[in-house]
Amino acid sequence: MAKRTLVETVINNEPVELLCEPRQSLLEVLRDELHMTGTKEGCLTGDCGACTILVDGRPVCSCLMLGVEAQGHKLETIEGLATGAELHPLQRKFLEHASLQCGICTPGFLMSAKALLDKIPRPTEAEVRYHLAGNLCRCTGYDKIVRAVLDAARESG
Amino acid sequence: MAVKKEAHHKYRVVGTRPIRPDGIEKVTGRALYGADYYFPGMLFGKILRSPYAHARIKSIKFDKALKLPGVRAIVTADDLPEADRKPQQMGEQQVSPYYLSCNVLARGKVLYDGHPVAAVAATSPHIAEEALRLIEVDYEPLEPVMTADEAMKPGAPILIDDLRNQEEGPDQPTNVATHLQFKRGDLAAGFDAADCVIEREFRTATVHQGYIEPHASVGIWNPDGHATVYTCTQGSFTVRTLATKVLGMPEGNLKVVPSEIGGGFGGKTTIYCEPIALLLAKKTGHPVKVTMSRSEVLRATGPTSGIHERVKIGVTKEGRITAAQVWMAYEAGAFPGSPMAPGAMTVITSYDIPNLLIDGYDVVVNRPKTCAYRAPGATAAAFGVETVLDELAEQIGIDPLDLRIMNGAHEGTQQPFGPVFKRIGFIETCEALKASEHYNSKLTGANRGRGVAAGFWFNAGFQSSASVYVNQDGTASVVTGSVDIGGSRASMAMIAAEVLGLPIDEVRPVVADTDSIGYTDVTAGSRVTFATGMAVYNAAQDVVRQLKERAAKMWECTPDDVEFDNGVLRTRGDVLQPQQLTLKELAARFIRTGGPVVGRASVSTGGAGAGPAFAAICVDVEVDPDTGKVQILRVTIAQDVGTAIHPSYVEGQLQGGTAQGIGWALNEEYVYDSKGVLRNTGLLDYRMPTCLDLPAIETILVEVPNPTHPLGVRGVGEVSIVPPPAAIANAIYRATGVRMRELPMSPPRLMKALQEHRNSREGQAAAGR
Structure with a gap:
């Protein structure tokens, strides 16, 4: 078995130390x-975006990054999107607009949409x-989904 | 979104748009899907798959793999009992347990690229993968047969040695599993009576459902022979039946716990990982999780059939269809069971035609065994018919929607396979599309065109169970066995809330495992809101009946003297001293009036009682003349939805099916090399629509209530996928003058057709000079 490496990272504002094999994504x-x-696997090749998380604020397919590469970076995942009992406006709008059916892609979409609104608060369609x-x-x-993101932008803008 | 109000003004909850009760878990990442379960001591399973499309397995050696540290068990078909060959009714489908077993783990022969051959359980997924590479399989490659045309030729290599059909007789090995025929009237006389007859040939590609969640199951085996499997499936009871047949164990010994499901569209109505996880769990004594990668999903789960279709239709110059003939061969994949029959039953059922002949063939080929895909069989079949109708409308100079309206099926029309339609809304649907702002808008600009098409799909009934429990605080829970694939918990809660007079947030819906609710068929066939909804309605009525009995006891009258309206029980004023009690007040007194109130119901609704659905779609496209790329500019879908319980989720079904139909039309296809090996095993090359490929999808809900359902519900989940490919082909024709008769209409294929069209025009021009 491959030797495990200690990785120090920050996940959803909490410092985390973990052990992983170098070959683990x-x-x-x-x-x-x-x-x-909460972060889902859909393809393992970076094509579907279901595993999208934010690394230092940028959306990344976590299936295309190794665990050891998280060393020293700040990660945001779906588990940290709500603040305590308060949903993020995107989460609320996804519910109000019925933007999910099965829901498996939803965490990835929410993280990508957060990255978008953090960068462009009032995007066009x-x-x-x-x-x-x-x-x-x-x-x-x-x-x-598109309607919910536009509505969330409208509300927070 | 436009909603044509016809039905739900009389309801309090039905027809509103509450937040779905399971939504919060899905936007916070807490909902558990198939791969999200972890148990102490859990092992990881991986599957070794055939690199050949067609080969005999001479031997499998796995001593080296077993010695790898961390490997706990390896299984092959030798670990499964030899299952019964005779097809049996299992849930909603006729299945041969033998073929099913051979598809789970290959026995003697591999029949497609990706066919499972062995499986490993190890302490990590990486070790399991390393072990797969150490298993030595000796194959004798055989010639692959990749299309229905090849497989039906005399002398074609035979996939399944003992496959026979009635026509060819008991001595003739064949790849044709079934030939089905529907006949009506006098075909020759029908075509003679036509002023215009068009006959065309069509081909469609193998396409995959493309659910985002790969299959995943965790098996847990107890030493007493009882087992549990956590799995993402559309039908927990179906998994129980199929898996226990393959494993040779009593059905009652397996508990199936359905996880949240990350899409299915029909593809999760059979078993793949479940028996393997259970077998490995039995052999190791540990829980075992088996998950598929995306390439495994594409190579080895069930896509839907590519078909070869010939369509001949005749019309009078006034636009009356006099005769239609359809011939279709469906590629079933490695084992019999394509959706040929539903294809033949739907292909021209939207129209009232006096003279008909429909032939369908189910043909085995060296591709993965097909599985259901949203309106199975109907989309490919409709592509041909709806394109020929467009040509006919043009020839006789009539609006293509008018041609459909003029010949449309209605209440009393007999379907080609026998039953007579009850109240349906096909004509209303076409009329709604015809009256839409979109259809009446002007489309201008070069290389642009507009097309329309229609589609039909059944509404499966089958069996469902439901329980409704009233809590002592007057809230209620609704328990069903129907996996929630697209918001059905919301519909179930709304139906119970409607009957019980409760606010929607005081009804909690639960999807139970197979030990906790009565038998319930798969979430498929557009049946959940219809059939399980009917069970919930009846179970809630059972609660109301019991509430009346309790009140009658307290008021010393008969239950008939008690009325229940909007959550309040009252004595009927004309007979008795007025008395009144809310459901909540009564619930607090359950303890003194006979204990908790439990409502229950089960239904077995035949297909005849179900409410079939029709859709019609209008698409505007722009074709890039230099690349052959088609951009969808605008799309509107109208559908006969019966009563829309939760209109947002009904719209969602229309929009999702339309998007899948667009992908099917323009890009999606299985690409095999000359040896039958699948070349596009990832989502980069199996190209599904992104949000950049699509415009907003406009919906028109045509609410024609289903008379056989207490709330007028029709199945709404599937028919929206049926019309898009033909509508897009018709739009491309108006944009370019080219008729496309093969799917997908991808840039290279369309470019080639455009080039040929230009060449022939230049040729004609040159000849004319």
Whole structure:
């Protein structure tokens, strides 16, 4: 068995020390080592975006990053999106607009959408569609997802 | 979104848009899907798959793999009992346990690239993968047969040695599992009576459901022979039936716990990982989790059939269809069981046609065994018919929606396979689309075109169970066995809340495991809100009946003297001293009036009682003449939805099906090399629509209540996928003058067709000079 390495990172504002094998992806570490299963696996090749997390504020497919590469970085996952009992406006709008059907792509979409709104607080519909094109949803046809993101931007803007 | 109000003004909860009760867990990442379970001592399972499309397995050696530290067990087909070959009714489907078992783990032969051959359990997924590389399988490669055309040729290599069909007889090995035929009237006379007859040939590709969640199961085996499997499935009871048949264990010994499900669209109505996880758990004594990668999902779960179709339709110059003939061959994949039959039953059922002949063939080929995909069989079949109708409308100079309206099926129309339609809304649906702002808007600009098409899909009934419990605080919980794939918990809670007069947030819906609720068929066939909804409605009525009995006891009258309205029990004023009690007040007195109130119901609704659905779609496209890329500019779908319980989730079904239909039309296809090995095993090359590929999807809900359902519910989940490919082909024709008759209409294929069209035009021009 490959030797495990100590990784010091910050996840959702909490300092975390963890042990992982160099061959484990960050997605695998989050799920199999930390049991943070809110981040989903859809493809393992960076094509579907279900495993999107934020690394130092940038959206990243956690299946394309190794666990050891988290050393010294700040990670944000779906588990940290709500503040205590208060949902993030995007979470609330996804519920109000019925933007999820099966829900498996939802955590990835929420993290990508957060990265977008952090960067462009009042995006156009075209900007929303461009920035979320790395996340696949097979249930909704995206209509209600795009509406929720635009509405969240409108409300917080 | 436009909603044509017809039905739900009389309801209090039905027709509103509350937040779904399970939503909070899904936006916070707390909801547990198939791969999200972890148990102490859990091992990880991986599956070794065939690199050949067609080969005999001469031997499997796994001594080296077993010696790898961390490996705990290896299983092959030898660990499974040899299952019964005779097809049996299992849940909603006819399945041969033998074929099912051979698909779970190959026995003697591999029949497609990715066919499971062995499975390993180890302490980590990486060790399990290393072990797979140490297993030595000796294959004798055989010639692969990749299309229905090849497989039906005399002398074609045979996939399954003992496969026979009635026509060819008991001595003739074949790849054709079934030939089905529907006939009506006098076909030749029908075509003679037509002023215009068009006959065309079509082909569609193998496409995958493309659910974002790969299959995942955790098996736990107890030493007493009882077992549990946590799994992402559309039907926990179906998994119980199928898995116990394959494993040769009593059905009651397996508990199936359905996880949240990350999409299915029909693809999660059978078993793959479940028996393997259980077998490995039995062999190791540990819980074992088996998950698929995306490439395993594409290579070895059930996509839907590619088909070859010939369509011939005749119309009078006034636009009356006089005769139709359809011939279709469906690629079933490695084992019999394509959706040919539902394809044949839906292909031209939207229309009232006096003379008909429909032939369907179910043909085995060296591709993965197909599984259901949203309106199974109907989309590929409709592609041909709806394209020919468009050509006919053009030839006789009539609006394509008018042609459909003029010939549309209605209450009393007999379907080609026998049953007569009850109240349906096909004509209303086409009329709603025709009246839409979109259809009446002007489309301008070069290389742009507009197309329309329609579609039909059944509404499966089958069996469902439901319980409604009233708590002592007057809230209620609703328990069903229907996996919630797209918001059905909300509908179930709304139906119970409607009957009980409770606010929606005081009804909690629960999806139970197979030990905790009565038998319930799969979440498929657009049946949950219809059939399970009916069970919930009846169970809530059972509660009301009991509440009346309790009140009658307290008021010393008969239950018939008690009325229940909007959560309040009253004596009927004309007979008795007025008395009144709310459900909440009565619930607090359950302890003194006979204990908790438990309502229950089960239904077995035949297909005939169900409410079929129709859709019609209008699409505007722009074709890039230099690349062949098609951009969808605008799309509107109208659908006959019956009473929309939660309109947002009904719209969601229309939008999602439309998006899948667009992907099917434009990009998605299985690409095999000459040896039958799948070349596009990832989501980069199996190209599904992103939000950048699609516009907003406009919906028109046409609410024609289903007379056989207490709330007028129709199945709404599937039919929206049916019309898009033909509508897009028709739009491309109007944009370019080119008729596309093969799916997908991908840039290279469309570019080639555009080039040929230009060449032939230039040729004609040159000849004319």
